Amino acid sequence: MRWLRELDDRTLSPHTGWTRDHWTALADHLLLSARRHASPSHARISFPGRPGGYGPDVDALEGFARTFLAAGFRVAGEHGRDPHGYLDWYARGLAAGTDPRSPERWVRLDEHDQAKVEAASIALVLHLTRPWLWDRLDDGVRERVVDYLAPAIGGAYPPINWVWFQIVVEQFLASVGGPYSRDDIEAGLELTDGFVREEGWYADGDRRAYDHYAGWALHFYPLLWTEMAAGDPAADARRPAYLSRLERFLHDAVHLVGADGSPLIQGRSLTYRFAAATPFWAGARAGVATPAPGLLRRAASGIARHFAEHGAPGDDGLLTLGWHAPWRPIAQTYSGTGSPYWAAKGLYGLTLPADHLVWTAVEEPLPVEEDDFRLAVRSPGWLVSGTRADGVVRVVNHGTDHALPGDQLTDSPLYARLGYSTATSPVLAGPHAADPLDQSVTLLDASGRPSHRTGFDTLLTDLLPTGTAVGASRWQAHWVDPDTDLPDHGHGRPGTVTLGPHLTVLSALRGPWEIRLVRVSSPCPHPLRIGGWPATPSTTHLVPGPDLDLTDVTTAPDATPLSPETSIPWCGTSSPARPDHWYTASLHLGPTPATPPTLNWTSTTVHITWPDDVTDTLDLPALLP
Numbered sequence: 001m002r003w004l005r006e007l008d009d010r011t012l013s014p015h016t017g018w019t020r021d022h023w024t025a026l027a028d029h030l031l032l033s034a035r036r037h038a039s040p041s042h043a044r045i046s047f048p049g050r051p052g053g054y055g056p057d058v059d060a061l062e063g064f065a066r067t068f069l070a071a072g073f074r075v076a077g078e079h080g081r082d083p084h085g086y087l088d089w090y091a092r093g094l095a096a097g098t099d100p101r102s103p104e105r106w107v108r109l110d111e112h113d114q115a116k117v118e119a120a121s122i123a124l125v126l127h128l129t130r131p132w133l134w135d136r137l138d139d140g141v142r143e144r145v146v147d148y149l150a151p152a153i154g155g156a157y158p159p160i161n162w163v164w165f166q167i168v169v170e171q172f173l174a175s176v177g178g179p180y181s182r183d184d185i186e187a188g189l190e191l192t193d194g195f196v197r198e199e200g201w202y203a204d205g206d207r208r209a210y211d212h213y214a215g216w217a218l219h220f221y222p223l224l225w226t227e228m229a230a231g232d233p234a235a236d237a238r239r240p241a242y243l244s245r246l247e248r249f250l251h252d253a254v255h256l257v258g259a260d261g262s263p264l265i266q267g268r269s270l271t272y273r274f275a276a277a278t279p280f281w282a283g284a285r286a287g288v289a290t291p292a293p294g295l296l297r298r299a300a301s302g303i304a305r306h307f308a309e310h311g312a313p314g315d316d317g318l319l320t321l322g323w324h325a326p327w328r329p330i331a332q333t334y335s336g337t338g339s340p341y342w343a344a345k346g347l348y349g350l351t352l353p354a355d356h357l358v359w360t361a362v363e364e365p366l367p368v369e370e371d372d373f374r375l376a377v378r379s380p381g382w383l384v385s386g387t388r389a390d391g392v393v394r395v396v397n398h399g400t401d402h403a404l405p406g407d408q409l410t411d412s413p414l415y416a417r418l419g420y421s422t423a424t425s426p427v428l429a430g431p432h433a434a435d436p437l438d439q440s441v442t443l444l445d446a447s448g449r450p451s452h453r454t455g456f457d458t459l460l461t462d463l464l465p466t467g468t469a470v471g472a473s474r475w476q477a478h479w480v481d482p483d484t485d486l487p488d489h490g491h492g493r494p495g496t497v498t499l500g501p502h503l504t505v506l507s508a509l510r511g512p513w514e515i516r517l518v519r520v521s522s523p524c525p526h527p528l529r530i531g532g533w534p535a536t537p538s539t540t541h542l543v544p545g546p547d548l549d550l551t552d553v554t555t556a557p558d559a560t561p562l563s564p565e566t567s568i569p570w571c572g573t574s575s576p577a578r579p580d581h582w583y584t585a586s587l588h589l590g591p592t593p594a595t596p597p598t599l600n601w602t603s604t605t606v607h608i609t610w611p612d613d614v615t616d617t618l619d620l621p622a623l624l625p
Helices: 002-007 020-037 056-076 086-097 114-128 139-152 163-175 182-193 213-228 233-256 270-286 293-308 339-351
Strands: 373-377 382-387 392-397 419-421 440-443 457-463 469-482 495-510 513-520 528-531 540-544 550-560 563-572 583-589 598-602 605-609 615-619
Touching (some): 002 020, 020 056, 020 293, 020 339, 056 086, 056 339, 086 139, 114 139, 114 163, 163 182, 163 213, 182 233, 213 233, 213 270, 233 270, 233 293, 233 373, 233 382, 233 392, 270 339, 293 339, 373 457, 373 469, 382 469, 382 495, 392 495, 440 495, 440 513, 457 495, 495 615, 513 528, 528 583, 540 550, 540 563
Antiparallel strands (some): 373 382, 382 392, 440 528, 457 469, 495 513, 528 563, 540 583, 550 563, 598 605, 605 615
């Protein structure tokens, strides 16, 4: 999309060049390109490609509802000015999609659960554009829309972010005099209160499910709901807490964007791409005091520009299942040809008019552009290190696995790996997606199968006085013959389990280096293996400690959406791992390092001297009682 560069304004936006004009151009390009794939009455938008796991009818509904989000945001921020006739175009689709006699009728909420998701997008846009769309629909269409949305009342919704879909739909119904259940709304709000975690984070349900849904769903919907229900004492009373949590979350979120605009490549539904910009716009719309408007726009514009310059959307103006280019293995079972258009959530900033401060403030640099930094983000159990020299943000993970302590599931590469970054993707295809190699610590059974860690206990997530980030976790190694009949929703699978000894891993993270210390709890017949960053040989390095006598690099073809080949360095033991012995390895992600850290031991204390001449002393019994 080179034509977007012609709009660049390096005075207002010194880091990305992007202004509101770029965002409106991106929205128009997506929307006008999508029209080519619409049914005659516009109710269904069926993008090319193999149908998703839920079939072409659901794919077509997603195509309508998710592009409708983009159209609604685009018009709402212009106070109804609609130069491309978006609302009239989508009004025809509303009329046909809700008509049970139409050949283009939509899958209903009581026919397929995915319609419950799409109904929320339809309700949101009807709320945001009410004077220019809903109020101008004829009575018959309005009645049919209400009838289409009504099965949300009393409906069964999974106890995750989906609860907000029910709340939003029923709040819209209430606002237009339709049927709704106050009990549903109150029960849903109470359930979502249980998702609250410390320091502004939300988990997606009761499990350790931390990913981009925290921003593009669990922070997005609460504040938007309080707008829909403004004047309701329950909504007005909840808004300050929602706002406070979002503000705190955003202080972590701006640290998780790379200088090149890449969001963290972790968690399911990655094909939604620049939906990762959503929480930054939500903060601007809600009026958070900090981060500053120029920083919020810098983060959001950086993310969108990252994808636009890497081929998403493609030359045909379409978003496909993939990350940059099309790459089908990134999809979950629920992903279809219309699914990537949840990226439209990242256009939420367009609801803010051109004179809003988020558009007029000068861009401010991301944290990784200002200086090296380390964070300990306690809710997801992440150690975060950003390095200004290469603009990469790295996360070492001791708290997220989309599971509960004690669970014995397979490791999801999207959640349970020990490391994620803005420059690498976990291995998502091929044998090492199911059998952990990259960013893992495993024991190998007699057939060479690696063990899994899901269900671990988080022991530590902290910063030392020197600013070095430290974290640790412990788990019982287990091997799983998974139940492959279950749908793939991006997290681990249950199955027949074989148990092994416990493993303890402690990480110290500073700059591009992680020192990883590993201990096996009891005698076992299993060799130990430590896997490093999945990248290219020029950017990933692993230095084994003295007791690891095997070292190699495995090349995995077409294993990630970033490269035709991925190199995974690893080291290990050729004989069974020794119990109660600390094995060490140094892992590096970045340009070829000049000097690795050095380790010196005094009994159970390790002294780490980093390349910047800082020395940390880790008293292991004190850290891991």
